[in-house]
Amino acid sequence: MIDVLIVGAGPVGLALAIDLGLRGVNVRIVEQRIREGAQPRAKTTNVRTMQHMRRWGIADLLREASPLPHDYPTDIVFATTLLGTPIAVIENAFEGAKRRDMRFPEAAQWVPQYTVEQVLQRRLEQLPSVQFASGLMLEGATQSDTAIIAQLRETAGGPLHETRARYLVGADGARSRVRAIIGATMKGERAMMRHYNLVLRIPELKDHARQRQAIMYWLINPTAPSVMSPLGGDIWTFGLTLPAGVETIEDNDVVGRVCAAIGRTVQVDIIQRDLWAAHRLVADRYSDRRVFLAGDACHLHPPFGGYGMNLGIGDAVDLSWKLAATLQGWGGAGLLDSYEQERRPIHLRTIAEAVENYRTLSDHLVRDGLDDETSRGARARAELSEQIVTTKSREFKTLGVVLGSRYDNSPAILNDGTSPPPDHHAIYQPSAHPGCLAPHAWLEDGSSLYDHFGLGFTLLVFNGRAHEAAQQIELEAAARGVPLKRLDFRDPALELLYAAPLAMIRPDQFVAWRGSSADAALLIQGVCGHKLQTKDVEGVTA
Numbered sequence: 001m002i003d004v005l006i007v008g009a010g011p012v013g014l015a016l017a018i019d020l021g022l023r024g025v026n027v028r029i030v031e032q033r034i035r036e037g038a039q040p041r042a043k044t045t046n047v048r049t050m051q052h053m054r055r056w057g058i059a060d061l062l063r064e065a066s067p068l069p070h071d072y073p074t075d076i077v078f079a080t081t082l083l084g085t086p087i088a089v090i091e092n093a094f095e096g097a098k099r100r101d102m103r104f105p106e107a108a109q110w111v112p113q114y115t116v117e118q119v120l121q122r123r124l125e126q127l128p129s130v131q132f133a134s135g136l137m138l139e140g141a142t143q144s145d146t147a148i149i150a151q152l153r154e155t156a157g158g159p160l161h162e163t164r165a166r167y168l169v170g171a172d173g174a175r176s177r178v179r180a181i182i183g184a185t186m187k188g189e190r191a192m193m194r195h196y197n198l199v200l201r202i203p204e205l206k207d208h209a210r211q212r213q214a215i216m217y218w219l220i221n222p223t224a225p226s227v228m229s230p231l232g233g234d235i236w237t238f239g240l241t242l243p244a245g246v247e248t249i250e251d252n253d254v255v256g257r258v259c260a261a262i263g264r265t266v267q268v269d270i271i272q273r274d275l276w277a278a279h280r281l282v283a284d285r286y287s288d289r290r291v292f293l294a295g296d297a298c299h300l301h302p303p304f305g306g307y308g309m310n311l312g313i314g315d316a317v318d319l320s321w322k323l324a325a326t327l328q329g330w331g332g333a334g335l336l337d338s339y340e341q342e343r344r345p346i347h348l349r350t351i352a353e354a355v356e357n358y359r360t361l362s363d364h365l366v367r368d369g370l371d372d373e374t375s376r377g378a379r380a381r382a383e384l385s386e387q388i389v390t391t392k393s394r395e396f397k398t399l400g401v402v403l404g405s406r407y408d409n410s411p412a413i414l415n416d417g418t419s420p421p422p423d424h425h426a427i428y429q430p431s432a433h434p435g436c437l438a439p440h441a442w443l444e445d446g447s448s449l450y451d452h453f454g455l456g457f458t459l460l461v462f463n464g465r466a467h468e469a470a471q472q473i474e475l476e477a478a479a480r481g482v483p484l485k486r487l488d489f490r491d492p493a494l495e496l497l498y499a500a501p502l503a504m505i506r507p508d509q510f511v512a513w514r515g516s517s518a519d520a521a522l523l524i525q526g527v528c529g530h531k532l533q534t535k536d537v538e539g540v541t542a
Contacts (some may be wrong), residue, residue, distance in 0.1 A: 001147060002131075004327075005028050005150055005167070005168045007169070011113060013171035015052065015316040021127030021128075024308075028130075029132050040112030040199070043151070043346070045310065047402060047403065050106035051105060051509070054448075057499045067235075068232055075091050075214040077218070081219055084371060087381050090389070095236075103430060112231060113309060138151070138178065141181050146166070148164065148168045160210045167323055169291075173409075174296045176296070179413050182287070182291050182293075184286070186300070187281055187282060191279060195239060198239075198272065199272040202233045202234055202271060218357075218365070225238060251270055277320045280302070280355055284298050294319055295313075304358045305398055307353070311347065318339060321507035322339055326473070329527055341409070394425055395502055397426040404421070407435040412528070414512065415436055434513055438503070438509050439454075449494075456485065457484045457504055458486075458504075459484055460505060462490075462505075466517070513526070
C-alpha cells in the first residue's frame with residue numbers, strides 16, 4: 001500500500017509529490033495525459049512559490065530555464081500599440097527584479113507554466129519514494145477507515161487497475177474527477193466573460209526594438225484592445241476578451257487584430273489557441289475523510305494578479321506536512337482538519353483580489369485621441385495614465401497578499417494575544433504574530449534565515465535566558481517523535497523582528513507560536529494539531 005496517491009501532475013500535484021517525497025513519504029502521482037504544448041497558462045512564479053523552489057533546491061534551475069534573460073525587466077507597459085505611444089509603466093511587477101530584498105530570499109520569476117512543470121518533474125525524478133505514471137486516469141475510488149481503493153485505467157484503454165493508498169489527493173484541475181467522487185460542488189459565479197488566448201510566432205519581433213522591454217504589454221486601442229507577452233525569441237502570447245455571445249474568432253480576424261495591436265503589418269503564425277472563461281468558484285468542501293482537493297480542483301478565479309498556480313502550490317505545501325505528520329504518527333487528530341480551515345480564508349481573500357483586478361481590462365481603458373500628437377492627445381494620455389496607476393497597480397503590486405496572508409483561527413496555531421498587522425493588498429509588514437509567515441532575514445554569512453529551517457518544526461532561540469524553556473520544548477518534541485530543529489541566535493535585531501525570545505516555526509515556514517516560556521507538553525500538542533481546551537491554550541500562551 002502506498003501512503004498518498006496524487007491525481008494530476010500539473011504544478012500543484014508535482015509540488016505536493018516533491019514536498020512529500022522530501023519527507024520520505026511513499027507517493028504515487030498519476031496523470032491521464034502527456035503534459036506538453038505551447039500554451040504557457042501561468043507565467044508568474046511569485047516570491048512565495050520561489051521560496052519553496054529554493055527549499056526544494058531548484059530556484060536557480062527554474063531561473064536558468066526561463067526563456068527570458070536573467071536581467072530582463074519585470075515591468076508592465078501600457079501603450080496604444082506595441083510599437084506605438086506609451087501611456088504608463090508599472091515597474092518591478094510582482095517583485096521580480098533580481099536584487100537582494102530584506103523581505104524575502106527569492107524574487108519572483110516570469111516563466112511559462114510548462115517550464116515550471118519540466119523543472120518540477122526533473123526534481124521529482126530524484127526522489128526515491130515517489131513514483132510517476134502518465135497515461136492513467138482515475139475512474140473511481142472507495143474508502144474505509146484505513147485506506148483508499150482507487151480504480152485506474154490506461155487512457156488508451158484496457159482493464160481497471162486497483163491501487164490502495166492511505167490518502168488520495170485530487171490535484172486534477174477545474175474538471176476534477178476526485179471532486180466528483182467525494183460529491184463536492186463548486187459554488188460561486190461561472191463564466192463571467194470569455195477570452196481567447198493564442199501563442200504566436202512573430203519573426204519580425206525577435207530583434208525589433210520596442211518602446212520598452214516588459215513582461216506584459218497592455219495595448220489600448222479601439223481596433224484590438226489586448227494583452228501581449230514575450231515568451232522568448234519570436235514567440236508571444238496574445239489575449240483578448242470576446243464580446244458577449246461570441247464563441248470564437250476566425251484566424252484571419254485574429255491576425256488582423258494582432259497586427260493592429262502591434263501597430264504594423266507583420267507575419268503571424270498561430271501555434272496554439274485557447275478559448276477560456278473566467279470563473280469565481282470555491283468548493284463547498286475540500287475533503288472527505290481520506291480524500292483531499294488542492295489547487296483548481298477546489299478554487300477557480302480570473303488569472304489577474306498571477307495568483308492561480310501559486311495559490312495551488314500553497315495548498316500543496318500546507319497539506320504536505322500535515323499528511324506526513326499524520327502518516328508518521330506525530331500529527332494530532334485535528335491536523336488534517338486544519339487544512340481547509342487554514343486555506344479557505346486565504347482562497348477567499350485572494351479570489352476577491354483577482355476579481356477586483358478583473359474589473360478593469362484593456363477594453364475598459366480605450367479612450368479617443370490617445371494617439372493624437374496634440375495637446376488634446378497629451379491630456380487624454382495623462383488622464384489615462386493616472387487611471388491606470390490607480391486601478392491597475394493593485395494587480396501587479398501584490399506582496400501584501402502573497403506574503404501577508406495569514407492563518408487566523410487555526411487549531412494548529414497558538415495565538416499569543418497580540419494583534420496581527422493590518423491587511424493590505426500591496427503593503428507587506430513582516431510579523432511573527434502566530435499564523436503569519438515567518439519574517440525573513442539575511443544572516444551575516446550571506447545565507448537566508450529560511451535556509452536554516454528544518455523539514456519539521458524549527459525552534460528559534462534569540463535570548464540565552466530562554467535556554468531552559470527551549471530545552472524543555474526540545475525534550476518534549478523528542479519524546480513525542482516530533483521532528484524539531486533548534487537554531488540559536490544572539491542577534492538583538494532578530495529578537496526585535498520576532499518580538500519574543502522564542503518562536504516555533506512550522507514546516508511550511510509559518511509561525512506556530514512565540515513567547516518566553518510555556519508548558520512544553522501542551523505547546524507541542526497544540527502545534528501538532530491535538531485539540532486543546534481553552535484553559536490549556538491559556539497555559540501555553542501565558
